Amino acid sequence: MHTTGVSSPTRVWWKPVHKAEKVWATLAFVWCLILFAMMPFWHFKGGQNPAGIRSKVDPTAYRERVEQFIADYQVGTDGGIPVVAPPAGSDIYLLGQMWMWRPVMQLQAGAEYTLHLSSLDLNHGFNLYPFNVNFQVVPGYDYALRITPSEAGDFRIICNEFCGVGHHLMLGKIIVVDGPDGTTASAAPATGGDR
Ligand code: CUA
Numbered sequence: 189m190h191t192t193g194v195s196s197p198t199r200v201w202w203k204p205v206h207k208a209e210k211v212w213a214t215l216a217f218v219w220c221l222i223l224f225a226m227m228p229f230w231h232f233k234g235g236q237n238p239a240g241i242r243s244k245v246d247p248t249a250y251r252e253r254v255e256q257f258i259a260d261y262q263v264g265t266d267g268g269i270p271v272v273a274p275p276a277g278s279d280i281y282l283l284g285q286m287w288m289w290r291p292v293m294q295l296q297a298g299a300e301y302t303l304h305l306s307s308l309d310l311n312h313g314f315n316l317y318p319f320n321v322n323f324q325v326v327p328g329y330d331y332a333l334r335i336t337p338s339e340a341g342d343f344r345i346i347c348n349e350f351c352g353v354g355h356h357l358m359l360g361k362i363i364v365v366d367g368p369d370g371t372t373a374s375a376a377p378a379t380g381g382d383r
Contacts, residue, residue: 241332284312284325289360313349337364
């Protein structure tokens with residue numbers, strides 16, 4: 189019998205399942221359960237949980253807070269973006285907007301900061317290169333993380349949430365220095381390049 193659109197195909201699908209198929213279906217199901225159990229396991233054992241400090245904030249008010257933060261601690265500019273060197277232990281404020289991160293942070297290795305993230309316009313993604321750090325940056329919400337930079341260097345903030353034609357240009361920078369005097373081998377605080 190040949191099958192067309194109007195005559196039904198031969199019914200084979202209700203025949204008893206082959207043993208090999210049962211074994212594979214069981215293996216897949218057990219693996220699903222293992223992966224499911226890994227989620228709470230890593231939550232408690234993985235040491236990867238964010239601080240979870242969050243509050244609602246008006247985007248304009250957040251921008252004003254960032255500008256105040258810049259006014260308080262600016263030490264230079266880098267490609268037209270203010271560079272700030274906040275004191276160890278302080279709250280630091282990063283603003284995502286189409287298509288830049290403001291300001292450039294100059295932080296001290298080994299010091300703890302509370303990093304606030306928010307957006308002025310739409311969703312952006314905070315991805316700290318080359319580390320596996322990944323957070324949503326959402327307008328209307330101030331999301332804060334306790335961070336302690338562990339090594340000196342020059343790190344890039346990459347937007348990983350598609351946010352329009354300038355998405356691929358949305359690069360920010362965090363400079364980590366060894367001491368409060370701002371010395372590091374890899375990145376002197378930028379003071380030139382004012383526009
Ligand atoms: Cu901001 Cu993509």
